Amino acid sequence: MIELRNVNKYFYKDENKEIHALNNINLTVKNGEFTLFSGASGCGKSTLLNAIGALDSIDSGEILLDGENITKLSESERTALRLNKMGFVFQAYNLVPVLTVEENIGFIMRLRGFSDSEIKKRVLEVASLLEIKNKLHSLPSTLSGGQQQRVAVARAVAAKPKIILADEPTANLDSKNSQILMDMMQTLNEKEGVTILFASHDELVMQSVNRVIKLEDGVLI
Numbered sequence: 001m002i003e004l005r006n007v008n009k010y011f012y013k014d015e016n017k018e019i020h021a022l023n024n025i026n027l028t029v030k031n032g033e034f035t036l037f038s039g040a041s042g043c044g045k046s047t048l049l050n051a052i053g054a055l056d057s058i059d060s061g062e063i064l065l066d067g068e069n070i071t072k073l074s075e076s077e078r079t080a081l082r083l084n085k086m087g088f089v090f091q092a093y094n095l096v097p098v099l100t101v102e103e104n105i106g107f108i109m110r111l112r113g114f115s116d117s118e119i120k121k122r123v124l125e126v127a128s129l130l131e132i133k134n135k136l137h138s139l140p141s142t143l144s145g146g147q148q149q150r151v152a153v154a155r156a157v158a159a160k161p162k163i164i165l166a167d168e169p170t171a172n173l174d175s176k177n178s179q180i181l182m183d184m185m186q187t188l189n190e191k192e193g194v195t196i197l198f199a200s201h202d203e204l205v206m207q208s209v210n211r212v213i214k215l216e217d218g219v220l221i
């Protein structure tokens with residue numbers, strides 16, 4: 001489903017310092033995989049995830065999504081691609097503070113034009129899976145960190161994206177809440193068949209996934 005061919009990405013810190021953040025990456029991810037990009041801080045995990053998620057451009061190579069070359073898309077086409085096919089989970093939960101948990105979970109569905117009744121039904125479904133059903137009418141600030149991250153995952157998965165990209169999702173969680181989150185994401189992966197790609201150097205995440213892809217200084221090893 002996802003194919004990277006000779007992907008290169010450079011950053012320039014100052015005029016004479018070039019960082020080869022992604023160094024000729026070749027990679028295939030199949031539909032339904034539960035995969036981790038691992039490696040030390042600065043090795044290129046986020047850069048890789050952002051490239052696959054069409055959040056950032058690459059300098060050369062191709063990224064194919066269901067056979068479509070996403071590196072050739074315009075900015076507005078990339079926005080549409082992200083909205084329709086991807087779900088994002090970040091280290092900082094990025095919930096909308098003035099919206100209830102229910103409204104946060106339904107947020108992407110609303111942007112995509114699902115009907116009120118479809119949203120209500122689906123929000124209830126994912127909230128049950130992630131065990132936050134009793135929090136639907138609360139504001140995010142009244143929830144624990146672990147619960148807030150589960151709301152973020154619920155929001156990412158609600159509109160049935162093909163891929164969920166999760167960058168260091170457990171970084172702000174204690175080990176108990178990290179384990180709960182990983183178990184629930186694995187259940188989502190199995191029950192809904194959604195492909196999930198993590199970037200993390202958390203040992204616990206490494207133990208929970210089905211495939212580990214290791215990076216070192218931008219090189220896939």
Ligand SMILES: Nc1ncnc2c1ncn2[C@@H]1O[C@H](COP(=O)(O)OP(=O)(O)O)[C@@H](O)[C@H]1O
Nearest residue numbers: 011012019021040041042043044045046047048
């Ligand atoms: N916006 C940026 N500008 C300059 N350098 C960057 C930028 N983003 C990432 N880098 C550099 O690219 C390399 C890979 O970074 P990153 O993908 O964030 O690594 P990781 O997520 O594995 O910690 C690092 O050397 C980092 O300093």
Ligand SMILES: [Mg+2]
Nearest residue numbers: 045046047199
């Ligand atoms: Mg990172």
